[in-house]
Amino acid sequence: MKYRKVILEQLRELPYFTKKVIRQLSEPYDIKNATIDAYISRSLKRKEIISLRNGLYVSANFYNSNKGNISYLFYLANIIRKPSYISSWSALQYYNLATEIIHTITSVTPKVTRNYKTKIGTFSYQSVKEDLFENFILVKENFSDYSANFSKKKGTFDFFIASPSKALFDLLYFKTRQFRGIKFKDIDLLVEELRIDMNEMDKVEQEKFYLITKKYISHG
Numbered sequence: 001m002k003y004r005k006v007i008l009e010q011l012r013e014l015p016y017f018t019k020k021v022i023r024q025l026s027e028p029y030d031i032k033n034a035t036i037d038a039y040i041s042r043s044l045k046r047k048e049i050i051s052l053r054n055g056l057y058v059s060a061n062f063y064n065s066n067k068g069n070i071s072y073l074f075y076l077a078n079i080i081r082k083p084s085y086i087s088s089w090s091a092l093q094y095y096n097l098a099t100e101i102i103h104t105i106t107s108v109t110p111k112v113t114r115n116y117k118t119k120i121g122t123f124s125y126q127s128v129k130e131d132l133f134e135n136f137i138l139v140k141e142n143f144s145d146y147s148a149n150f151s152k153k154k155g156t157f158d159f160f161i162a163s164p165s166k167a168l169f170d171l172l173y174f175k176t177r178q179f180r181g182i183k184f185k186d187i188d189l190l191v192e193e194l195r196i197d198m199n200e201m202d203k204v205e206q207e208k209f210y211l212i213t214k215k216y217i218s219h220g
Helices: 002-011 019-029 033-045 060-066 070-080 088-094 164-175 184-193 203-219
Strands: 049-053 056-059 104-109 114-118 121-127 136-139 159-162
Touching: 002 019, 002 033, 002 056, 019 033, 033 049, 049 060, 049 070, 049 114, 056 060, 056 070, 070 088, 070 104, 070 121, 070 159, 088 104, 088 159, 088 164, 159 164, 164 184, 164 203, 184 203
Parallel strands: 104 121
Antiparallel strands: 049 056, 114 121, 136 159
């Protein structure tokens, strides 16, 4: 069917899309919902599109063109579960503060804890209280720099990520079950055991880490 090919070509240009987007692209062809569901099912079986979670997809073409770009995966992590920001091991590796090879992309969210296992990787979301959902920044990366196929496009893979100090705080927060039974004097040993190189962290960020950790332990 001609419409199927036309729609797929349009989807290939999108970093992600929903069923609603497919429905909008199908309007000129007066396609029923049942037909759209069948289209999605066939496209998944043919591996033309990839499911990120229920109702959220990316075309295999776009993903394969950008899968080597960690910024794109972080961008998707922000999209899969909102609101959220990249943190813990994933953020520390991004800042070159961790040597461990990380396969799961870890984020923090004020929503309930949840994991999404997809064809492109595992996305883990750990829950914090609203007052701890802070100290993250917005990073912008131009995706035309990463893919020759999309060199004529203008856009960014924007993603929210914890500051280095907050990423380390979040890691210890979950590792110790909210610093249960932990005293402030124990922090340096815990960091050393995790093989985090504090000397590579900016001095200002180091001070922020000790400040927010001490504040939490004292009032937690």
